[in-house]
Structures are given as structure tokens and as C-alpha cells.
Amino acid sequence: MSVGYNAHAVDGFFGQFGGRYVADVLWDPLQRLEQAFNAHWAASEFQNALHNLQQHFVGRPTPLYEAKNLTRELGGGRIYLKLEGLAHTGAHKINNAIGQALIAKRMGKRRVIAETGAGQHGVATATVCAALQLPCVIYMGAVDMRRQHPNVLRMRLLGAEVRAVESGAATLKDAVNAALRDWAASYEHTHYLIGSALGPHPFPQMVAAFQSVIGQECVVQAAELGFTPHYCLACVGGGSNAIGFFSPWINTSTPILIGVEAGGTGTQTGQHATRVATKTVGIAHGYKSYFIQSEDGQLAKTHSISAGLDYPGIGPQMAALAESGRVRFVSVTDRDALAALQRTARSEGVLAALESSHAIAHAIALAPRCTEEENIIVNVSGSGEKDLFIIAKHTQPAQWKAFLEQEADSIDT
Numbered sequence: 001m002s003v004g005y006n007a008h009a010v011d012g013f014f015g016q017f018g019g020r021y022v023a024d025v026l027w028d029p030l031q032r033l034e035q036a037f038n039a040h041w042a043a044s045e046f047q048n049a050l051h052n053l054q055q056h057f058v059g060r061p062t063p064l065y066e067a068k069n070l071t072r073e074l075g076g077g078r079i080y081l082k083l084e085g086l087a088h089t090g091a092h093k094i095n096n097a098i099g100q101a102l103i104a105k106r107m108g109k110r111r112v113i114a115e116t117g118a119g120q121h122g123v124a125t126a127t128v129c130a131a132l133q134l135p136c137v138i139y140m141g142a143v144d145m146r147r148q149h150p151n152v153l154r155m156r157l158l159g160a161e162v163r164a165v166e167s168g169a170a171t172l173k174d175a176v177n178a179a180l181r182d183w184a185a186s187y188e189h190t191h192y193l194i195g196s197a198l199g200p201h202p203f204p205q206m207v208a209a210f211q212s213v214i215g216q217e218c219v220v221q222a223a224e225l226g227f228t229p230h231y232c233l234a235c236v237g238g239g240s241n242a243i244g245f246f247s248p249w250i251n252t253s254t255p256i257l258i259g260v261e262a263g264g265t266g267t268q269t270g271q272h273a274t275r276v277a278t279k280t281v282g283i284a285h286g287y288k289s290y291f292i293q294s295e296d297g298q299l300a301k302t303h304s305i306s307a308g309l310d311y312p313g314i315g316p317q318m319a320a321l322a323e324s325g326r327v328r329f330v331s332v333t334d335r336d337a338l339a340a341l342q343r344t345a346r347s348e349g350v351l352a353a354l355e356s357s358h359a360i361a362h363a364i365a366l367a368p369r370c371t372e373e374e375n376i377i378v379n380v381s382g383s384g385e386k387d388l389f390i391i392a393k394h395t396q397p398a399q400w401k402a403f404l405e406q407e408a409d410s411i412d413t
């Protein structure tokens, strides 16, 4: 297990992005978290404990699978899929949750709080908190709780308390604010477990470090399979699966790294979540980055078919890598992501998450333009099991509606 990952944050900044834009009261707990993370990350005792959980609880390493059928159908570059959906709880989010929970334990914290949008980060957090026996409170917008009810059920089954946030639009950004408010009053005994590579320093650096296991495994697995990567593709919400996957190569000139944002249904504000393409710099949730904003600088509405890609901001390191040109950015529409999901399911027997399907859709477009000697690795950040309700609504609406009605009728109330 290598501890060589260096995120290159200078005082928490990646170029002009990042920093620690928080109320005074949070400065001290962030400073203490930074010191604790740096000390533990460098210690072999911590690395051994983390590696042990990654192997025996999370189920790592996840496979790097050659998508031979897709490759044959498309003609051109060879496609490989890094199957993060096979990690426990069905996505990469647990890599970060388990690492931070372990830090919290080492810091003597007795309670964990987290924000969640669609509920995926909440489920990962509730899972690791159950495993490590840490009481946990998940803040979730009341609107999101109604939209993503199965995940609310999952979190409660895992023993977490889910708190409805009624303020503002009652969605993810309001849940972040509620969690920050809780933390300002509780940090002596509580750890705030942020779900992506964003927020005030040291969160972007710490989350990237915990996700770097994805890229490290790929380096080893590609060598075992006898190739060196030419293209690496990942979807970008907050940026955690992408930065973890890209981490071995951000300071080298190859492979070509491509981040895929949610193109949604159109190019007008409210129809997409293409923060990099929109290029408006702002400060929110404790850090400076590209945010989708209204004219007066408020966080604006976004849209994506995938709940994990519709956050209005992007992690500061990904913003810096976009600005420097090391990571190229493209966007993929809802429609193309859904088509890629269906195609990968049939051609490969891999049901990818809607988020990950954005990256697969770009690989499907890219492969025919490559030579047979070239290859493409797609980080399949999660499994599509969680998206069944959304997929069914789009692909077989009438049958799905009949099923739900029949289920509703079968409940005695």
C-alpha cells in the first residue's frame, strides 16, 4: 500500500481554487483535522488498518475488466471498465467514508454527521458508522427525502438518524449548511464526514487521498494485463471518483485524462450541471471553485438524470486541473447516458450507475476514433441497482406504473 499520494495543495489552494472560506469558529477544528489526517496518513499503523478494511469490508481490489464485446461492436480502441460498483454499498463513495470514519475514531470523536443529496453518501456513511459503531446523523433536504425514499429506508436500517432539512430549497446545498451549523456547535466530539473532494481545506485533499486507491489499483492491474493506459475517463460530480482514479497520472503528461460532466437536457441554466464549461468562479460551502450561479451570484438550479452529478460546484483540484488543461472536459446528455447504460448492460452484463454511464457514453463515442493499439479505461464509479426507479420510469413507464400501483394496493394501512 503506497502512501505516496500528494495532492499538491499549497495552504489548501490548487492554483486559484480551494482554500478555507469558513466562519472563524470552524478554523480551529479544520486545522486539527488537517494535522490529524497528515499524521495518520503517513503512519503505517493507520495504513494497515485502512488496507485491512478496504480488503475485508469494502471488497477491494475491484476488478479492471476488459469490455471485449463493446470493443468488438464499436471497432477501434480497447475498452476496460474499472468496476467500483462492486465495492460494498455499490459505489466508490465507501472508499472515502471508511477512511474518514477511521480518522474520526483515531481523533477520539464519538459522533459522525454527514450531508447527503440523493442518499448515496448517506448510505456509505451509515454503513461505515455501523461497522465502526459510531452514532451517526445524516442531514438530508426534505425534498430529497421524498424523492429518494429507498435510501432513507436504507440509512435507517443501518441505524443512522436521518434529519430532514426544511430550509431553502430543502435539497443538498441546504443539507450542507445544516451539517456545517451542527459541526460549529459540536466539533469537540463530532466529525463532519464530507462526501466528495470539496469543501474547506483539508477535505478536498483528504477525500482525494482516500479515493486514490482506485488509480493505484489500476496502475497495478493494467501492468498485469500488459498495457499502459492511453485514455482515462471518469464522470465528475464533486470530483472524488475522478480525482482518485486520475491521481497516479496528474503530474505526468500521459495518459489523456477526460472528465465528463452532466449535459442534462440542454444548455440553458437549470438544464445541466456543466460547471467547467460554464466557467463562473465563486465561493460557496467553504471553498473557491467553478459554481453554476445566477446573475447575482447565488447557487443556481442544475439538472441531471443522475443525482450524483447535479451539484452546482466542482471540487477545487478538478477545477485547477481543468484550468491547467491536464484534465480535458466534455459533457454528455441525459439521453446519451441512459443509452450507454442500456448498451453496457446488454453487451457486457454490467449495469452501471447513471453517473458512470456518462463516462461510458463518451468512451462509446471515442473508441471508434482510436486505433486498435490504443485503449480506454472508464471508471465505472457505481452500480445501476440504485437507479432502477429512474431507469424504469424512462424505459418502461406504463409497466412500472402498473407495478407500483399494485405494490401500493398490497400494503395494509
Ligand SMILES: *Cc1c(COP(=O)(O)O)cnc(C)c1O
Pocket (backbone or CB within 6 Å): 091, 092, 093, 120, 195, 196, 197, 235, 236, 237, 238, 239, 240, 241, 242, 308, 309, 353, 355, 356, 381, 382, 383
Ligand atoms: C456520488 C456519485 C458520483 C459523483 O460524485 P464524485 O464525487 O464526482 O465522484 C459519481 N458516481 C456515483 C456512482 C456516485 O454515487
